[in-house]
Amino acid sequence: MHPRANTLGLVIKDNYILLEEKEGRHSKGIGYYYRPIGGTIELGERSDEALLREFNEEMGVEVMIVRYITCLExxxxxxxxxxHEITQIYEVDFKDKSLYEKEHFTVVExxxxxxxxxxxxxxxVSxxxxxxxxGLTDLLRLPSLLV
Structure with a gap:
């Protein structure tokens, strides 16, 4: 088994982050857990391209990259x-600003x-x-991340 390269996008609205809610077994137990939208980077694909593709495939929406944040291992x-995942983290915005008014999004994988x-x-963070x-929770504790 080898490390998996993936990419995730933080969509931010005021003091809120768009997160996919999942349920099941995870490294801290069993139950609900959350993650930003994104997925695996395919061979020959750049992480930013993969992120745009993943939002389109999983949610049927277009996003634009605001900035690269960091890489988490x-x-x-x-x-x-x-x-073992090596994850590129980006901040992204919806191209369609009306999507910020939606409360829930269907994610199909x-x-x-x-x-x-x-x-x-x-x-x-609490x-x-x-x-x-x-490592993403620690990043969110940084005051400069959600400016």
């Missing part, structure tokens, strides 16, 4: 399986359907919501 264990919603930064990848 996430090594985790779920049961006896070790996962193959035959799996989940939902994304606006989650307050405070819920995440630990009330479990956020992946590991």
């Amino acid at each position: 996430n090594i985790f264990r779920i049961d006896d399986h070790i996962g 193959g035959d799996k359907v989940t939902y994304a919603k606006w989650v307050s930064k405070e819920e995440v 630990g009330n919501k479990i956020l992946y990848p590991n």
Whole structure:
């Protein structure tokens, strides 16, 4: 098994971040957890291109890159399986500004359907919501990240 290269986009509205809500087994237990929209970078694809593609494929929306934030390396264990992700993190904006008024978004990944919603930064940094990848919560604690 090799590390997986992926890319995630932070869509920010006031003090809220658009996060996909998932339920199941994760590295901190079982239950609900959250992650930004994004996915795997395909061979020969740049991370910013992959991010635009993922938003279109998973949510049917167009976004534009605002800025590159950082790269996170996430090594985790779920049961006896070790996962390793190298994740490029971007801030993105919806091209269609009316999308900021929506409360929920349908996220389709193959035959799996989940939902994304606006989650307050405070819920995440306080630990009330479990956020992946590991290290992203620490980034959100930086006062300059959500300016």
